[in-house]
Amino acid sequence: MARIDSRRARRMMRQLGMRMEEVPDVERVILQGREREIVVEGPVVTVIDLKGQKIFQVTGGRITERMLEKEIEIPEEDVQLVAQQAGVTPERARAALREAEGDLAKAILLLTTTKA
Template identity: 40%
Template sequence: MFGGGGMNPRKMKQMMEQMGIDVTELDVEEVVIRTGDEDLVFEDAQVTRMDAQGQQTYQVVGEPESREPSAAAIEGGDGDAGDDADDGIPEDDVALVAENAGVDAETAREALAETDGDLAAAIAKLE
């Protein structure tokens, strides 16, 4: 995991526990990382979650398959492909902006449309 340079894994775990770092192996079926250009899909990835000082860090180990950005939605990979309105703005984004800016969903959707889907810009615009 950390390339302990030949350190005994038990000793490494003991040291991490002393520093307040908790490491957990997660049993995952698939990991998808979406970028503007592609979806990186990891099948049977090894995922480790590390909790340290109130922050969670995830490490993904495996070989990704590169797919077109729309491939996951077409194949039903993310489960919310049909939840978007005709404007293509995800409902999750609308809800997030509405909640953080304290506005209704329609106002949040309009702000997202005006900012080309930029969540932070939409929230800032509404505050």
């Protein structure tokens, strides 16, 4: 396959309506989903403008990936119910509900089986 020199490649890209430009001074790129996050440290980011459509290309850098922790909202009524049923303080009930991801029955079981 024949190599194309960079000058000719730029000319061909211009003819196709494509422009490429490096984004300066990028320290990190974060891709955040509902359950996980991907972080690219020290990347090279290029914006490709193709007929009004912008495409971001991220290359290089150190990649780390981690699962996001779900923050569970626990209603006060649930805390009181679990505390009453398990015979523990509201603080212990709240901790058990967090561990059980909001599941009332599981939280009560956790507290009553560890208590005995």
